[in-house]
Amino acid sequence: MKDSVIAMSQGGSSDDRINVFTDTKLFKPEKSTHAKKVKRWKQNLTGWGFALWPLYTYVIFALVPFALSIYLSLTELNEWRINQARFIGFDNYVWLLTSADSNFFWSLFRTLYYSLSLPITIFLGLFSSILLTSRVKCKKLWRSILYIPNVCSSVGVTMMWKLIFDQDTGLINTMIVAMGGDRVSFFDNFYLFMPLVIFTTTWGAGAGSILFQAALEQVNGSLVEAAKVDGANSAQVLFNITLPAISPTTFYVFITSLIGSLQAMGSIQLFANNGYGPKNDEGKPAGLTTVYYMYMMAFVEAKVHGMGRASACAWLLAIIIIVVTKVSFKLSDYWVCYDN
DSSP states (O other), X not given: OTGGGEEOXXXXXGGGOEETTTSSGGGOOOOOHHHHHHHHHHHHXXXXXXXXXXXXXXXXXXXHHHHHHHHHHTEEOOTTOGXXXXXXXXXXXXXXXXXXXXXXXHHHHHHHHHTTHHHHHHHHHHXXXXXXXXXXXXXXXXXXXXXXXXXXXXXXXXXXXXXXXXXXXXXXXXXXHHTTXXXXXXXXXXXXXXXXXXXXXXXXXXXXXXXXXXXXXXXXXXXXXXXXXXXXXHHHHIIIIIHHHTHHHHHHHHHHHHHHHHTOOHHHHHHTTTTTOOBOTTSOBTTOOHHHHHHIIIIITTTTTHHHHHHHHHHHHHHHHHHHHHHHHHHHTTTOXXXX
């Protein structure tokens, strides 16, 4: 049977015989199903390995710290010795909310005080954007000048303001002395400390201004022209057409700025010279925001408070931010217009 399927090459000898079952590609035995599955599995594994790389980084840098912070908030941990962490339940939360030694509510009050910079920054950004979208010469130049502070280092800008308000060599005190007044220690005065910090945050209005300018350029021009034809003045056009049209952008700037202000720390820390800043008659510090309070508990006063209380404070602030954001979105239904 086997010999019947052996072909002789033309003009060749018996040594040139070819077995069509074994010596041709047509009849070569196929790989086993198991080998195919292994090869396909290796190819899929390589593809999934690259596809899941963002998930790996998310787990390592987001979920793991997330879970660790929850665990630490339920423990007593001083000086970063995690192996010595002792589970104490919700004692850290109870201490922050009820203890007379806790400054949580005071820090929250000072954080909300700092948030007063929010309407000032939004107003300046909106006002400057309206000017820059009108018939102003050298618009690109003014836009660049307005946005330059946002690309500068916040540390450098803060130090610049400190030099301007310095008691001995500052520009403001030099002008006060020249007019016959006495030098003022601005950042050592409890009642002047936070207003000055709020004033120095106005340099960041350029970021909102860029967003407002983009929104103003998308306002339906036909509505504006129709309103003017009907006799509407500039103020009526602004409040009845322009502002409602850019209300989604206004809400976006508001909510992002609000979340950022509730997490304020950097500039306040520099103005306070890595301390709490000036104190009032009751010993309450002027520069103690909630995030700064967390930092002080975790690193500066680790032996007294430690990472456990700092983590609990972080979660209390996170809950407050979530609630405030949720309420803001709910209230936005009454004034944000998404229809042009």
